[in-house]
Amino acid sequence: xxxxxLLWASLWRKPIRSVLTVLSIAVAxxxxxxxxxxxxxxxxxxxxxxxxxxxxMNRANILAAMPISYEARIASVPGVRxxxxxxxxxxxxxxxxxxxxxxxxxVDSFLDALPQLRVPADQRAAMRRTRTGALVGYELAKRFNxxxxxxxxxxxxxxxxxxxxxxxxxxxxxxCNAGPDDDRQFANEVYMNYEYLDSARATGKGTVHQFIxxxxxxxxxxxxxxxxxxxxxxxxxxxxxxxxxxxxTNALRQTGDVRFFVDAIIGAVMFTLLFLAGNTMAQSVxxxxxxxxxxxxxxFRDGTVALLVVLESTALALVGATLGLAASALTFPTVFGSxxxxxxxxLPLEVHVAGLGIALLMAILSAAIPALEAxxxxxxxxxxxx
Numbered sequence: 011x012x013x014x015x016l017l018w019a020s021l022w023r024k025p026i027r028s029v030l031t032v033l034s035i036a037v038a039x040x041x042x043x044x045x046x047x048x049x050x051x052x053x054x055x056x057x058x059x060x061x062x063x064x065x066x067m068n069r070a071n072i073l074a075a076m077p078i079s080y081e082a083r084i085a086s087v088p089g090v091r092x093x094x095x096x097x098x099x100x101x102x103x104x105x106x107x108x109x110x111x112x113x114x115x116x117v118d119s120f121l122d123a124l125p126q127l128r129v130p131a132d133q134r135a136a137m138r139r140t141r142t143g144a145l146v147g148y149e150l151a152k153r154f155n156x157x158x159x160x161x162x163x164x165x166x167x168x169x170x171x172x173x174x175x176x177x178x179x180x181x182x183x184x185x186c187n188a189g190p191d192d193d194r195q196f197a198n199e200v201y202m203n204y205e206y207l208d209s210a211r212a213t214g215k216g217t218v219h220q221f222i223x224x225x226x227x228x229x230x231x232x233x234x235x236x237x238x239x240x241x242x243x244x245x246x247x248x249x250x251x252x253x254x255x256x257x258x259t260n261a262l263r264q265t266g267d268v269r270f271f272v273d274a275i276i277g278a279v280m281f282t283l284l285f286l287a288g289n290t291m292a293q294s295v296x297x298x299x300x301x302x303x304x305x306x307x308x309x310f311r312d313g314t315v316a317l318l319v320v321l322e323s324t325a326l327a328l329v330g331a332t333l334g335l336a337a338s339a340l341t342f343p344t345v346f347g348s349x350x351x352x353x354x355x356x357l358p359l360e361v362h363v364a365g366l367g368i369a370l371l372m373a374i375l376s377a378a379i380p381a382l383e384a385x386x387x388x389x390x391x392x393x394x395x396x
Contacts, residue, residue, distance in 0.1 A: 063224050090223045
């Protein structure tokens with residue numbers, strides 16, 4: 011504590027330089043928080059996926075269709091307990107910027123297969139009665155100010171009806187995962203009746219995009235997946251069967267190696283920042299040679315003078331990193347929610363910990379050479395301005 015006045019005076023000796031350095035660090039850690047946060051949040055979402063469900067899709071393309079008749083054949087494979095079909099809608103609400111994750115399916119079967127998806131019994135019954143009904147995630151409903159009983163129009167980039175329109179009106183009959191402890195992943199999606207879509211669409215009747223197969227034993231997942239794919243080998247619609255974690259990972263890889271790009275960007279930013287901080291500290295020491303020599307003349311040890319340089323670098327780095335990570339925490343839920351199905355998610359704690367750890371390491375590395383120079387400095391050299 012006794013060194014705080016000295017540290018404070020050092021930081022504000024050149025206030026513009028200190029402020030600009032802190033702002034540069036803050037911007038770098040804002041970028042770090044957002045990019046690394048996306049990867050961590052994806053990893054957290056994937057880790058929550060079940061290992062007792064397999065995803066069956068067309069081997070050619072994730073959006074290539076398969077006959078709905080495959081469902082009964084998949085259900086006959088030993089080890090499969092239940093099957094559910096899903097048709098991807100690829101839609102948005104009002105504006106293309108408002109992309110929404112929408113699926114057409116048999117709601118009762120889907121709710122039975124995914125216990126994490128929670129809908130009150132009366133709303134589930136209303137969905138069963140209403141051909142144009144839709145269950146919407148509670149977080150999504152709050153975002154667009156939707157209420158039960160509202161009729162909304164969803165626009166599809168994939169399906170048109172028999173009149174050539176891509177507009178699909180649906181009636182909101184219930185909310186998904188409205189409870190405080192419910193999984194937020196399922197609170198940002200829309201589910202509509204498959205019969206409604208299939209009977210009205212102009213093309214693709216009797217087809218679906220995916221099947222979810224619930225299995226008895228995760229240990230046999232690989233054998234069951236192989237058996238399913240063999241069943242449809244050499245057919246017009248060959249399949250690829252993956253467990254849910256592999257399915258999500260595979261879907262992300264189709265956009266490229268996201269983790270590699272993120273790490274490359276963060277690495278380049280941090281490498282540049284290290285040189286910026288190191289140059290700042292070197293310049294700070296050069297500007298204060300006489301002052302450092304005076305401290306040594308007053309009895310300050312060489313190690314103490316070097317420590318003051320390191321503390322100055324640490325203060326700049328931690329203040330900047332804290333500001334950047336705080337800005338990331340404020341903006342991350344909106345940024346991650348804009349990606350679609352996952353919805354607003356807080357910045358993972360490990361991102362804060364990793365960020366502060368990197369800031370501390372950067373502070374030590376950037377101050378290493380200036381601190382060593384300050385330690386070796388003699389009183390005569392300092393007062394002579396060397």
